[in-house]
Amino acid sequence: MTIVTHTDYRLSHLDELEAESIHIFREVAAEFEKPVLMFSGGKDSICMMRLAEKAFYPAKIPFPVLQIDTGYDFAEVLATRDRWVDRLGVRLIVASVEQAIKDGVVVDDGKTSRNRLQTGTLLHTIEDEGFTAAFGGGRRDEEKARAKERVYSHRDEFGQWDPKMQRPELWSLYNGKIREGEHMRVFPLSNWTELDVWHYIGREQIEIPSIYFAHEREVFDRDGMLLSTSEYVTLKADEVPEVRTVRFRTVGDMTLTGCVESTASTIDEIIDEIAVARVTERGATRGDDRFSEAAMEDRKREGYF
Amino acid sequence: MATSDSSISGRPSMAGPDSSISGRPSMDLLRFATAGSVDDGKSTLIGRLLLDSKQIFEDQLEAVERTSKERGFDYTDLALLTDGLRSEREQGITIDVAYRYFATPRRKFIIADTPGHVQYTRNMVTGASTADLGLVLVDARQGMTEQSRRHAVILSLLRVPHLVLAVNKMDLVDYSEEVFEKIQADFTSFATKLTIPDLTVIPISALKGDNVVERSERMPWYDGSSLLHHLEHIHVASDRDLVDTRLPVQYVVRPKSDDFHDYRGYAGQIAGGVLKPGDEVLVLPSGFTSRIAAIDAFDKEVDEAFPPMSVTVRLEDDLDVSRGDMICRPQNAPTPSQDIDAMVCWMANEPKLRQRQKLAFKHTTRTGRVMVKDLQYRLDVNTLHRDLDATELGLNEMGRVQLRTTVPLLCDPYEKNRTTGSFVLIDEATGVTVGAGMIN
Structure with missing residues (x-):
């Protein structure tokens, strides 16, 4: 099938973002010995999977996919993950926080969230498997610290990010030089916004976890956030569960990821909802970003996604 | 070629791939770089563009309002919206290129927000390298400064095709046409020494919102468009080389x-x-x-x-x-060459660029090594003076160099093609990007 395109030699913003991301995927595949794609099952990592699929088609994606299993993941997300991995025929590596705690790789002191324990698990897996580049779905519009991060984000032997030592990034010339034991985090969606991701998912008609769409769920209010009841959460005395129609704006650890009341059941309705949303996706629904003004910067320095 | 159905299990209720999503017309993309210091009101302007195009969310605005109050400011400091890293917040300055995003129904915008001080030339070069347009701010009370001239020089060297000079703080000069025209004339005369294909000068007040999104009624003598209107309508598709196939x-x-x-x-x-x-x-x-x-x-x-x-x-x-x-194409191809004449911006404290130095390079998808054959001159980006006696380039300095490469470069002059005319230099010991080059 041949399609006639763009007689005025202009690309739409989504086409231009797509072309840039595909360029990044190919560059990494060509220059790094052992890349891996960090896949959470969330919309951003699904968007990355789609771009990787396009970058190498009709060949398969030439690197494996890594998921850090917090042990508190949504079943709907894991099911979507499995369908994507099956369809694309890529190798899936699941690194479990549970196992990392058992092995003494990370310490569960009862106070640190599973989200935070992911960092140690992730770094251990990267080191163990010898990955030299790890694709992440981070976007610069998400958060102030991310706005200054490079597409190629260099990590030292400890997996740390040093914002003051970042390499300048010019034109589309990405510098992939690393030394033994170091690795590169690569963010192909750096220039995408939340809305761009949704428009792209709508345009591409690709599967995302059903929890992004409005559904009935038993929820309770904790510190102003609506959390799902589950076997992983113990309700406090004043917390009363009730069934409401909700959807999730981000997916993560069930014990920390809040949902919003919504009737949006299609991509278009989600886009309309976001267009008038008054609170950022992380501010609304991520307990892990609320601790301090610099929460994300601190976690990033330690080697978080 | 065999094709497969690319869509899997798309939800039946989704929009078709060709339908314009949510009734929006198709949008394109404009990347622009801003330069200016805190005093020029650059952060306030960006904060205003984000706020007025509804890219600022309540939780972000509340955080900024809270901080402004804590610091005892009389009004909400929109500049706080763009201070990313803790060290920047502590020092109240921007030290790195920050990327910001906003969109109108016509266009998506990517702003490369760069600090304006001389020590940050490397950040401005970085931000300008991908920009379709450069936005330079000057304070109407001060007019042209060494800094604004430097910004224009860098944008010109990086061949950013469109330049907007925003004369800010017009509210503090009583919206005076005379003041504006003086600055416009100064800048236009300076710009004749540079390569600036398209220059637009707009009087604004970022703080009060004059001529930022809407045309201001307080400057009836100005008959141009507002800054946002200009950014939305400027034609950039033909800035790309559609003739020389590469x-x-x-x-x-x-x-x-x-x-x-x-x-x-x-x-x-x-x-x-x-x-x-x-x-x-x-x-x-x-x-x-x-x-x-x-x-x-x-x-x-x-x-x-x-x-x-x-x-x-x-x-x-x-x-x-x-x-x-x-x-x-057979009749239109670059001439492979191992001897490269280029303008280089040096981006590292150590090492400095010196004669006979060996470095790694990346040009398009090619990598190899280079030796610095000669430093012809160092360019003072403030005065355009060429120092022929220079023996090295330090951090934030620019100069014209002759390089010899281990493999031929398949390159075009940077002024013809910003992709095939550019390269980066990498320190082989540390792997750090130390230089940015534009081929003559």
Whole structure:
């Protein structure tokens, strides 16, 4: 099938973002010995999977996919993950926080969230498997610290990010030089916004976890956030569960990821909802970003996604 | 070529791929770089653009309002919206390039927000390298300063095709036409020494919102458009070279699967010109010629490819083509060369750029090593003075150098093509990017 395109030699913003991301995927595949794609099952990592699929088609994606299993993941997300991995025929590596705690790789002191324990698990897996580049779905519009991060984000032997030592990034010339034991985090969606991701998912008609769409769920209010009841959460005395129609704006650890009341059941309705949303996706629904003004910067320095 | 249904289990209620989403007309993309210091009100302007285009969310605004109050400010400091890193917040300055995003129904905008001080020339060069447009701010009370001249020089050296001079703080000069015209005349006369194909001067007040989103009623003497209107309507598609065909081969796609047994595609992002199936092509550096059999964009074939599309090209003949090669046209190809004359911006404290120094380079999809043969002069970006006695380039300095490369570069002059005319220099010991080069 041949399609006639763009007689005025202009690309739409989504086409231009797509072309840039595909360029990044190919560059990494060509220059790094052992890349891996960090896949959470969330919309951003699904968007990355789609771009990787396009970058190498009709060949398969030439690197494996890594998921850090917090042990508190949504079943709907894991099911979507499995369908994507099956369809694309890529190798899936699941690194479990549970196992990392058992092995003494990370310490569960009862106070640190599973989200935070992911960092140690992730770094251990990267080191163990010898990955030299790890694709992440981070976007610069998400958060102030991310706005200054490079597409190629260099990590030292400890997996740390040093914002003051970042390499300048010019034109589309990405510098992939690393030394033994170091690795590169690569963010192909750096220039995408939340809305761009949704428009792209709508345009591409690709599967995302059903929890992004409005559904009935038993929820309770904790510190102003609506959390799902589950076997992983113990309700406090004043917390009363009730069934409401909700959807999730981000997916993560069930014990920390809040949902919003919504009737949006299609991509278009989600886009309309976001267009008038008054609170950022992380501010609304991520307990892990609320601790301090610099929460994300601190976690990033330690080697978080 | 075999095609497969690309969509899986799409929810039946989703919009079709061709429908404009949520009733929006199709948008394009404009990347612009801003330069100016805190005092010029740059952060306030960006904060205003984000706020007025509703990109600022309540939780972000509340955080900024809270901080402004804690610090005892009389009004909400929109500049706080763009201070990213803790060390920047502590020092109240911006030290790195920050990328910001906003969109109107017509366009998506990517702002490369760069600090203005002389020590941050490298950040401005970085921000300008990808920009379609440069936005320079001056304070109406001060007019042209050394800093604003430097910003214009850098934008000109980086061949940013459009420049907007925003004369800010017009509210503090009583919206005076005279003040504006004086600054406009000063800048225009200075700009004649530079390469600035398109210059627009707009009087604004970022703090009060005059001429930022809406035309201001307080400056009836100004008959141009508001800043946002200008950014939304400026034509950038033809800034790209659509004549000289250049496809740096990035990756060779070989599926080695039963369905695509003999498939061999050359993937890359078009750097110049328009490629069509049937076109006769020349592959450098081998010099072999062939014809384009098909251009694949995922599971579809396209009838033409142009910058900045990422595509996979198949050739009619079985040639040995690999990463780092360049697909171009027999009558229109770059001349491979190992002797490179370039303007270099140096970006590291140590080492400095010196004669006989060896470095790694990356140019399009090619890498190799270079030796610095000669530093011809150092350019003072404030005065345009050429220091012919210079023996080294330090951090944030620019100069004209002669380089010898281990492998030929398939390059064009930077003024013709910003992709095939640019390269970066890398310190081999640390792997750090230490220089940015533009080929003459």
